[in-house]
Each structure stands twice: as C-alpha cells, then as structure tokens.
Amino acid sequence: MSSPKIVNGPGGYILQDVPHLIDYLPDLPTYQNPLKDNPAYSVVKQYFVDTEDTVPEKIIVHKDGPRGIHFRRAGPRQKVYFESDEVHACIVTCGGLCPGLNTVIREIVSSLSHMYGVKRILGIDGGYRGFYAKNTIPLTSKVVNDIHKRGGTILGTSRGGHDTKKIVDSIQERGINQVYIIGGDGTQRGASKIFEEIRKRGLKVAVVGIPKTIDNDIPVIDRSFGFDTAVEEAQRAINAAHVEAESNENGIGFVKLMGRHSGFIAMYATLASRDVDCCLIPESPFYLEGEGGLFEYIEKRLKEHGHMVIVLAEGAGQEMMTKSMETNTLEDASGNKVLKDVGLWLSQSIKDHFKKIKMVMNLKYIDPTYMIRAIPSNAADNVYCTLLAQSAVHGAMAGYTGYTSGLVHGRQTYIPFYRITEKQNSVVITDRMWARLLSSTNQPSFLGPKHVSEENKETPPDGENCNGVVDIPQVTKE
Numbered sequence: 001m002s003s004p005k006i007v008n009g010p011g012g013y014i015l016q017d018v019p020h021l022i023d024y025l026p027d028l029p030t031y032q033n034p035l036k037d038n039p040a041y042s043v044v045k046q047y048f049v050d051t052e053d054t055v056p057e058k059i060i061v062h063k064d065g066p067r068g069i070h071f072r073r074a075g076p077r078q079k080v081y082f083e084s085d086e087v088h089a090c091i092v093t094c095g096g097l098c099p100g101l102n103t104v105i106r107e108i109v110s111s112l113s114h115m116y117g118v119k120r121i122l123g124i125d126g127g128y129r130g131f132y133a134k135n136t137i138p139l140t141s142k143v144v145n146d147i148h149k150r151g152g153t154i155l156g157t158s159r160g161g162h163d164t165k166k167i168v169d170s171i172q173e174r175g176i177n178q179v180y181i182i183g184g185d186g187t188q189r190g191a192s193k194i195f196e197e198i199r200k201r202g203l204k205v206a207v208v209g210i211p212k213t214i215d216n217d218i219p220v221i222d223r224s225f226g227f228d229t230a231v232e233e234a235q236r237a238i239n240a241a242h243v244e245a246e247s248n249e250n251g252i253g254f255v256k257l258m259g260r261h262s263g264f265i266a267m268y269a270t271l272a273s274r275d276v277d278c279c280l281i282p283e284s285p286f287y288l289e290g291e292g293g294l295f296e297y298i299e300k301r302l303k304e305h306g307h308m309v310i311v312l313a314e315g316a317g318q319e320m321m322t323k324s325m326e327t328n329t330l331e332d333a334s335g336n337k338v339l340k341d342v343g344l345w346l347s348q349s350i351k352d353h354f355k356k357i358k359m360v361m362n363l364k365y366i367d368p369t370y371m372i373r374a375i376p377s378n379a380a381d382n383v384y385c386t387l388l389a390q391s392a393v394h395g396a397m398a399g400y401t402g403y404t405s406g407l408v409h410g411r412q413t414y415i416p417f418y419r420i421t422e423k424q425n426s427v428v429i430t431d432r433m434w435a436r437l438l439s440s441t442n443q444p445s446f447l448g449p450k451h452v453s454e455e456n457k458e459t460p461p462d463g464e465n466c467n468g469v470v471d472i473p474q475v476t477k478e
C-alpha cells in the first residue's frame, strides 16, 4: 500500500491529500486546460480552482481548536495532464442498484466529450468482472442522451468477480488511461486495489471512484446520490401503510426498508413522513417483551390512537431473530452477509403476541425493498450526480488519481480512498438527529439509563456529521 499523503499547516491544519500521477511519473508533460477556450466557461470568473484550495472535514470548530482535517477542493485546474486525443476512458458500475447511476454515467460521458473533447469512452459490461470479458459498450453523447430518465444502469452491475491483476491487465491491454468506478464501499475497496496495482506497474492511468450507496453508508461525504430519491419513494409505501392502518380496527401498517448496517433510509423516511410511530434501525437495539419493550409500546399506541405505522430497516433486530433460528452463514458473491427477513419475522411475532393477549389487531406488511432503488433519480439527485461526475472528470484530467469524488459540506472534494473504505457510515444514536426522530415519533429509545450514560461519553460534538460507528451494547430486558 502506498502511504497516505498528508500535508500539515499552521493552526493544526491537516490536508489529507490524494495521489497524483506525478508522484510516480515525475516527468509527465502538462497542457493548457481546453476549458479556457470553451465559450461556456471562458467568461466564468476564477473558473479554475486554486490548487491551494481545500475543504474542511468539520465545519464546526471551537474558537481555540485546531483547524483540523481538510480535503482537496474539486474542480477544473489550469493545467491538465492529458491531451484530449490521448484520453481513453472507461466507466464501470458495481454493487447494488441506486437511483442516479445512469445520470452519473451520462454526465461523465458529457463532461469528457463536451468539456475536454474526449472521443474514446468505453462502458465496461456488468461490473468488475466485465473488465476481463470481451464485450464493452462504446459510449458517446448520443448513446447516453436519454439514459438519466431510466432506473438501473445501462452498463449492468454485479457483485463478486474482482480480480485485481486481471482487471489491470485488461486496462493495460486496452490502452485505457482513465478509469471511472461507480459503486459502494466494496467497490471503492476494489478501486483502491486497482489504483495500487496501476501505481506499482507505473502506468499513466487515473483511477477515480464515485461513491454509490442507497444505504448512505459511505463515510465522510454529506450523503450519497440516490438517497434523496429513495427516501422520497419510501413515502409512497409509508402512505399506503398509514391508509391501511387507519382504515382497520387496531391497524398496524408495517414497512420494511433497505439498510443492511445503516438505518439512514428508515430514519429519514420516518422524519419526512410524520405518520410513523416507530422506526427500528440496526444501530438502535430494541427488545420485544416486558416493560419499555416494543409490544408494550404498540399496545399503548393502539389503545390511544386505534392505529399505528412501524418502519423497519432490514438490518434491525437481526441478532434477536437469529437467536430464535439457526445461525445465518449465507454470503452474497461479494462476501456480504445475506440477512434473514426481519420484516416477516417481526410481523409474525407481533401477530402472535396480540393473539396471546386476545386483542384484535390488523397488521399489513409492505416490503417495497427494490422499488425504492430501481427508479430514476429525482431532480435534486440529478443535479448532485451532475456535479459529482463533472468533478470526477476535472480531477482525472488534472492528473489526480486514487480518489473518490465526494460532497463535503456542500463542496465537491477529492477524498483519498482510505478515508472512504476505513469504516462504514451509520446512524449515531447519541447524535441529535436520532433524538429528533425519537421526539417526532414519541417512541421509546429502548435504552436503559445505564446505556444512556455510557453512550453520552461517545457523543460527537454538536452538529457533526453522523459519521463513524459507535459500538452500542446489546440491549436485553432483564
């Protein structure tokens, strides 16, 4: 592994910089950025980003505190390291689907061709394993013109099949010199390995990651593209659940949403809806029976309101469920644990409980899992995808490599791979956002006083991103 590029400055300033081609190819020639003569951009004041510009990771700092970690600001540079004719770019999409994938593909192609006059762009067919398959998809502005209106990815995607050496052999054999890799945490880990191998072989190839995750589980960045769309689409399922619940005696509308390890979709869908009475996420353990448990809360809610809506993230309550079943050892092709259906299990447990206490209850279970991610991105995500793609292209043209293009506090940045892959982003239940949700739904926290005081020791400073995993003790009712 190449060592991280760190630049220290006065006042505790730290730049976690990204690699550059000249780190290992010091004699590369530079060229004037063709954007200088582009009618759209030549009139923009200070269009080129100052190479000294950086973006702070944390925007809330104490008066006497250090300036902290910064990332390189994204955007076009005065000098580029590729001539237009020389560029042979490729784009690959890996992992699960996410709204906006086609928009990112479209905008990478448009940026390369319209801004930089690049003519050779290849789509890799079906994820990482497509690198060592025969088929590739030639991409032009015409081919991608309408694709942002469709869900999914026109390139296809897959899990598993990452073979670093075979992928880099294929890059080398095809004469590709810019690699755009769109995918989640696993994909970015794969991208980092490709970068290391390319660097080892001394190739003039820029490797760029574009973070994609419906679960919003990638750290550092503000949010991932498609997340907004997914939260919006989840409202349709929650609305249906609410209508069903309201129209039945002691009705419970029960919605399962995506979120293997991070409950962001469930949390934001709940906050957006206001019809949800209980949100259950993987980061916040809960229990069913006894005082302060889920069953007690449901009974109370039904007695008071006659109906309720529960939103559940797919990764919530997994430990509780596996206790009552045999251990789950299934993995998908990428090695991700395949989860059991907690929605079915929990809705059956609720039904069994109400049968036992002889209370009438009507539960309707809605599982819109794939429906929230297999749709085209909404307007906000489309704009976001455009900025991400343009920033990715500007960085590669400027010779940066081994980075993920990401939004940090509303600014486009270049983030070194190790910061993206070192941990997963998850909801911090001692952060204000979770407190806001609890006070909006009025649900129990399912944490005893002992756990709350332990949690408080870990509370991040006010207003900080919900980044980083905090270990929550397993809550069981004594």
Ligand SMILES: Nc1ncnc2c1ncn2[C@@H]1O[C@H](COP(=O)(O)OP(=O)(O)OP(=O)(O)O)[C@@H](O)[C@H]1O
Binding pocket: 094, 095, 096, 097, 127, 128, 129, 158, 159, 160, 161, 162, 183, 184, 185, 186, 187, 188, 189, 190, 191, 193, 212, 213, 214, 215, 333, 334, 336
């Ligand atoms: N540690 C790793 N090293 C190399 N390649 C990896 C690694 N982890 C995952 N990959 C590869 O990255 C691709 C995508 O990984 P994965 O299926 O975990 O999805 P992801 O990118 O995390 O997206 P998401 O989980 O949001 O759907 C797969 O082809 C997989 O083989």
Ligand SMILES: O=P(O)(O)OC[C@H]1O[C@](O)(CO)[C@@H](O)[C@@H]1O
Binding pocket: 096, 097, 184, 214, 215, 258, 259, 260, 314, 332, 373
């Ligand atoms: O069924 P697939 O395509 O593997 O994807 C399902 C998973 O992908 C994700 O959307 C992202 O990792 C998870 O929330 C979900 O469990």
Ligand SMILES: [Mg+2]
Binding pocket: 095, 184, 185, 186
């Ligand atoms: Mg993943």
